[in-house]
Amino acid sequence: MATVENTASGPLLTADGTPLKVSLGRSLRRSKLRGILLVLPALLFLIIIFVVPIFNLLSRSVDDTLVNSALPRTFVAFESWDRQSLPEEAMFEAIFLDITTGDKYTVGKATTRMNYEKPGWRSLIKKSGRKFKKKIKGPPYRDAMIKIDKRWGDVTFWQTLGAMKDPQTLGYFLNAVDRQYDANKHVVMKEKERRVYVMLWWRTLLLSLIVTVGCLAMAYPVAHLLATLPLRYSNLLMICVLMPFWTSLLVRIVAWMVMLQNNGVVNSTLVWSGILDDENRLPMMYNFTGTVIVMIQILLPFMILPIYSVMKTIPPSYMRAAQNLGAPPSLAFLKVYLPQTLPGVGAGVILVFIVAIGYYITPELVGGKDGQLIGNMIAYHMQKSLNWGLAAAMGTLLLAAILLLYWVYDRIVGIDNMRMN
């Protein structure tokens, strides 16, 4: 451009006399602006209805302002306490005033939170709240309070306040991996009988791996068949793959109940053919096995389709050429065919794994006791136990794992290459 502008005739002009460069720049800006305006409604919609709620949920995993706002005086007094011996009168007075004058609803919610730290807090404060007003008229509070409930004299209760002092906490995250703070805010394992979540994470991981490997083993030959058959036949077989894909998830679960239940189709066929005794019917529903079988069938199309679309692009002449050069079929497959299918395999594996690791519906309906996954635990804490901080922490960990895989997926396949048909 520079050489053009410096010629004797001056800068290149458009019809209306503005320099071409300026005019082009303006039209480029206008084009960009139009693009942004077109995208904007969907973008804003997604940000308001999806991104903000998700971040809001994630922020709950570290939010710990509840106890602070319920017991403000106590935490001021807490600062001057040595955290070893029983607190002084000042701290007893502070918590007495916080409980008796504070908003009942806030205090009630705070005690639920305090109970996660040390079971007993809720009943202690609930019981004391009733008796304090009747029995204690004024200072000194310390001995009067211990007289009402001797747990006030238990220093371990006071020590747990340390874990709730900061408005942010990692406590929920620690809880989500079976750890907790001790009195000195060191991270320690929970008592043996209260450890559940680490086992659950492992189980989720194991199940996702089994499902992914199972899907891969079943999908590879079928994808190959679909890719190499003449179109007339492969279209017909493709319907077998796509029909379950289009059928409602719950319908497929019901169908599997018919198949796998105790006197279901599979068991009855096995008994009828004499493979099984009538008494030894296989338990295949409401357990880990059932979840694996159903999830493999549900996720199989997600594995077949990407592998198929990659195999479709591999010319069959490559295999023939390899064999022509003297490779036995198995070697030709390993050295020539398999490496070319790897992008499809990678895409399918990550896709299936991502979907499997966050599954909720299938384990909930067919998982029974030993088929429950992290997703179910999140739902449990959201709906039943109402420990929302813990649910949010588990969700954050799960989401972090998935986003990592999503990133890997993007590196391997590119999101732009995601196709629906």
Add this chain to the structure above:
Amino acid sequence: MALPAYATLPQRLWHYTYLAICAIVLFFLVMPLIAVIPLSFSKSPFLHFTPELLALDPDAFSLRWYRIMMGDCSDPGITTVCSDRWKDGAWNSLRIGLAATILATTLGILCALGLSRPHMPFRKGIMALMISPLIVPLIITASGLFFAFAKWQLVSTFTGMILAHTVLGLPFVVITVTATLVGFDTNLMKAAASLGGTPVRSFFKVQLPLITPGVISGALFAFITSFDEVVIVLFIGGQNQITLPRQMWSGIRQEISPTILSVATILVILSILLLTTVELLRRRTERLRGVSPG
């Protein structure tokens, strides 16, 4: 795929094993769906094949579960709950699904048009964000929406359900329409403009008719997603928003009767119809692009 005449015995054996494995896998995919269909016409209230059913005894078959599904409770022998709940559920699903599909399709087409422009800034980032509802597990989306909607008083409302399902359907529309626009010849729009068409008019008269197959298949995906969705309903739907999947969910959890099999059968048939529609649309797109489907 046929074996060449010179194939050795091990090769033949391997070939037939391979075909057998494929057959088993395809059977595994389709079998459960097919097993449901005859059972839904059974007369007995059990979910397994009775000997009479296997003997094809005409007395063992009936349409009673379909009648119950339709809310016809005149059958004297029924012991299960019988009400209009299946019809109501289907009606709710249809309403929520249609509204969410229209909203998602409108937003999605606009977004795809923007993303397909040659000088679109942040293209990759926006695309990644648009697809994210597909990646985030439903349980996390549902939990997040539950808190947000509780604050905005959208829990247990149709508006809340429609907005949530629109979020889930949006990625499908964006993906399919963007993919269709790749094959769209932008010179056509320039031609339309040079003939005096305003951008809006040329869009409706020239571009939209040509990308319709992509739009319809995106809309179908969005509709199916909404029609099949149960986690969001469980979290933010109320008594008045019980959709068909939600009704099936309680059917499975509480009392599982063959009525649920009749519903399943109808949904299987519906999915076959949808599958055929999408397949025909895909072939039409390929034909229009000049690629023959063979």
